[in-house]
Amino acid sequence: MSLRIEDYAIIGDRQTAALVGKDGSIDFLCLPRFDSDPCFASLLGTRENGRWLIAPAESPLRVERRYRPETLVLETDFHTDDGVVRVTDCMVPHPHDTTRLVRMVSGLSGRVEMRLDIVFRFGFGRVVPWVQRLPGHEGFVAVAGPDMVVVWGDVPMTGRNQHTEAQFTIEAGEEFLFGLEWLPSHKRVPHRFDMKMGIEQASERWRSWAQRAPVRGRWAEIVRRSLITLKALTHWETGGIIAAATSSLPEQLGGERNWDYRFCWLRDASFTLQALMNAGHRDEAHAWSRWLDRAIAGGAEDIQIMYGVAGERLLTEREIDWLPGYEGSKPVRAGNAAAGQRQLDVFGELMNALYQAHVGGVRRDENSWNIRLVLLETLEKIWAEPDEGIWEVRGGRQQFVHSKVMAWVAFDRAIRSVEDYGYDGPVEHWRAIRQQIHDQVCQNGFDAEMNSFVQAYGSKALDASLLLLPIVGFLPPDDPRIIGTVAAIERYLLQDGFVRRYDTETGKDGLTGNEGVFLACSFWLVDNYVMMGRRADAEALFEKLVALRNDVGLFAEEYDTVNRRQIGNFPQAFTHVALVNAALRLSEEGQDAG
Numbered sequence: 001m002s003l004r005i006e007d008y009a010i011i012g013d014r015q016t017a018a019l020v021g022k023d024g025s026i027d028f029l030c031l032p033r034f035d036s037d038p039c040f041a042s043l044l045g046t047r048e049n050g051r052w053l054i055a056p057a058e059s060p061l062r063v064e065r066r067y068r069p070e071t072l073v074l075e076t077d078f079h080t081d082d083g084v085v086r087v088t089d090c091m092v093p094h095p096h097d098t099t100r101l102v103r104m105v106s107g108l109s110g111r112v113e114m115r116l117d118i119v120f121r122f123g124f125g126r127v128v129p130w131v132q133r134l135p136g137h138e139g140f141v142a143v144a145g146p147d148m149v150v151v152w153g154d155v156p157m158t159g160r161n162q163h164t165e166a167q168f169t170i171e172a173g174e175e176f177l178f179g180l181e182w183l184p185s186h187k188r189v190p191h192r193f194d195m196k197m198g199i200e201q202a203s204e205r206w207r208s209w210a211q212r213a214p215v216r217g218r219w220a221e222i223v224r225r226s227l228i229t230l231k232a233l234t235h236w237e238t239g240g241i242i243a244a245a246t247s248s249l250p251e252q253l254g255g256e257r258n259w260d261y262r263f264c265w266l267r268d269a270s271f272t273l274q275a276l277m278n279a280g281h282r283d284e285a286h287a288w289s290r291w292l293d294r295a296i297a298g299g300a301e302d303i304q305i306m307y308g309v310a311g312e313r314l315l316t317e318r319e320i321d322w323l324p325g326y327e328g329s330k331p332v333r334a335g336n337a338a339a340g341q342r343q344l345d346v347f348g349e350l351m352n353a354l355y356q357a358h359v360g361g362v363r364r365d366e367n368s369w370n371i372r373l374v375l376l377e378t379l380e381k382i383w384a385e386p387d388e389g390i391w392e393v394r395g396g397r398q399q400f401v402h403s404k405v406m407a408w409v410a411f412d413r414a415i416r417s418v419e420d421y422g423y424d425g426p427v428e429h430w431r432a433i434r435q436q437i438h439d440q441v442c443q444n445g446f447d448a449e450m451n452s453f454v455q456a457y458g459s460k461a462l463d464a465s466l467l468l469l470p471i472v473g474f475l476p477p478d479d480p481r482i483i484g485t486v487a488a489i490e491r492y493l494l495q496d497g498f499v500r501r502y503d504t505e506t507g508k509d510g511l512t513g514n515e516g517v518f519l520a521c522s523f524w525l526v527d528n529y530v531m532m533g534r535r536a537d538a539e540a541l542f543e544k545l546v547a548l549r550n551d552v553g554l555f556a557e558e559y560d561t562v563n564r565r566q567i568g569n570f571p572q573a574f575t576h577v578a579l580v581n582a583a584l585r586l587s588e589e590g591q592d593a594g
């Protein structure tokens with residue numbers, strides 16, 4: 001049985017990521033890339049679907065964990081009756097063509113009996129590999145299809161019932177190292193790598209990245225952790241940015257709202273990029289804009305709303321029916337049918353991210369501007385049509401207000417790029433379209449009776465994406481229509497003080513069941529409060545939100561206010577982006593940015 005979502009922490013090498021549980025078990029690890037099939041998938045099933053446990057043989061009295069400061073190197077301390085043991089977990093920064101994970105067990109006090117249990121299952125928890133002992137009893141090699149995983153350890157391990165096991169005792173001052181390396185199975189079995197050095201390299205690499213743009217202010221530590229998490233979700237080689245490290249963690253426990261987030265959404269990636277840039281990290285903007293050029297290359301009409309890590313287009317959604325799902329939440333899915341949807345907002349998010357990159361000092365790039373011209377030509381033809389919108393509904397296309405507003409943003413940022421940065425373009429023509437969209441939204445997207453903008457033209461439903469209207473500059477925060485919209489959202493979409501995306505009853509999303517409160521939207525409400533001068537409300541909500549993060553500062557997509565636990569994919573970029581932006585906005589306004 002998996003742990004609560006908040007009982008996991010992420011480690012990664014910016015090629016892939018693993019979830020390490022508070023119980024010492026790595027329950028999710030895709031190899032070799034974020035979006036590859038997992039070789040440990042017990043998160044979505046049972047331990048027989050793959051995991052790697054290192055923990056005290058007897059249940060510990062207490063577990064404390066933390067990341068080493070400014071790194072993604074995790075330390076878990078198990079306090080037992082017999083002493084204290086630390087397990088240090090990390091992945092080694094991108095060695096050529098391989099993936100390496102290190103687990104170091106250190107005795108801090110006393111003498112503790114430990115247990116190791118590795119279950120290799122490739123292909124999403126189903127394929128039992130051939131496992132052979134390495135010469136000299138130093139480890140095992142597991143091979144299945146294209147994958148080879150080698151595990152080394154400082155203690156003797158044995159194979160039994162398709163598990164690799166060990167029991168050992170550790171005393172204060174002792175240290176035992178364990179390492180895992182993935183390679184394509186046609187390669188030679190590698191030699192044991194220097195694991196201790198791997199930990200130091202990982203610590204050093206993360207620290208030097210974090211120190212490139214120091215974070216100050218009241219919420220610095222929280223923001224720093226979010227930035228490191230976002231960086232961990234960016235692929236080192238291609239510049240692709242994934243939405244979350246997992247697939248199919250449910251938006252409702254036991255429900256069907258389980259999606260694969262291990263891909264690059266243009267929306268989520270644009271947001272991530274802006275949060276990194278707002279916090280002073282610019283290199284990612286270069287890398288991502290090159291990724292974007294490659295991903296969307298080709299006919300503008302073929303642009304997708306999401307791609308694979310390296311820009312792959314075929315993300316066919318399928319059900320992994322042999323996995324029972326997280327706490328029985330079925331189906332488990334791989335791939336994502338949203339790749340085939342029309343979501344007009346991505347044009348605005350892209351144009352905004354690239355415009356903000358200029359504002360942030362990223363150099364002028366003619367190629368990227370030419371791509372933007374083509375995008376606008378396409379948008380001009382389709383902006384008035386219905387789409388699936390920011391929430392990727394599966395209940396049919398609608399005239400979503402947020403989508404139209406983001407079409408307005410796309411033309412607005414193009415106009416500003418000409419005005420502010422001297423790019424060439426049919427600016428008068430764009431101004432006319434911008435005005436046309438604005439007029440249409442204000443006429444068809446505002447309900448005078450409700451004194452609020454609504455989810456879609458003619459609808460009475462509300463939508464938290466409307467909180468983005470003042471943030472993107474569609475209307476000023478003191479416009480009565482914005483004040484009315486925020487008031488309506490407060491009245492109808494707040495649940496225990498947090499924001500729901502929309503009412504799933506009236507929202508026509510085409511899915512059964514309900515979902516939790518959406519954390520990113522709740523941070524957008526903080527932004528709105530700050531912009532409206534409601535400082536006390538902003539701070540109160542921000543503090544209430546950050547209190548939901550787990551013990552190592554991580555957030556999933558949603559929160560279940562009834563069961564009081566995180567739900568949805570984890571850790572999710574969207575939430576961490578919204579946190580960073582809200583914290584920076586609060587810090588700027590409060591002038592405590594330091």
Ligand SMILES: OC[C@H]1O[C@H](O[C@H]2O[C@H](CO)[C@@H](O)[C@H](O)[C@H]2O)[C@H](O)[C@@H](O)[C@@H]1O
Pocket residue numbers: 243259260261265267268336337338390391392393394574
């Ligand atoms: O709610 C239905 C949809 O849920 C997922 O989409 C959500 O996650 C995306 C990635 O973070 C985000 O861009 C989107 O705004 C969210 O609604 C899922 O990926 C979709 O397939 C599904 O239809």
